Amino acid sequence: MTLEERINLAETRVCTTVFPFLTNHHDTLFGGKAMAIMDEVSFMAATRFCRKTLVTVSTDRIDFTKAIPSGSIIEAIARVDSIGRTSLKVKVEIYLEDMYKEGRELAISGLFTFVALDENKKPVPVLQGIAIEA
Secondary structure (H helix, E strand, O other): OEHHHHHHHHOEEEEEEOOHHHEOOOOEEOHHHHHHHHHHHHHHHHHHHHOOEEEEEEEEEEEEOOOOEOOOEEEEEEEEEEEOOOEEEEEEEEEEEOOOOOOOEEEEEEEEEEEEEOOOOOEOOOOOOOOOEO
């Protein structure tokens, strides 16, 4: 399998409805909940990519460009963006859809960094033991 094929297979999509219990006092998706969704979907994509024990070590600039009102549908899409020796970065985008109208738009985006760990919680190479074709 090529690296690009592995990245494509690891792409992860999660959809949910924004119900009132997920919103803030403005009746829009609570930012902390959005970040939790992003961390979870990026963790799934990273794990699917390397099948190793991973931990989130950082987030790079999360942009909240569009408020997400209660009653919306959102789709979080996570894709491996770059691979280091013991770490990898996953880009996450959350798209907003009005439940009763066609179309969608990018509402939130960010980048999450994970480190692969061994059984002693020490960093290990992300691609160790993975056959990648040229």
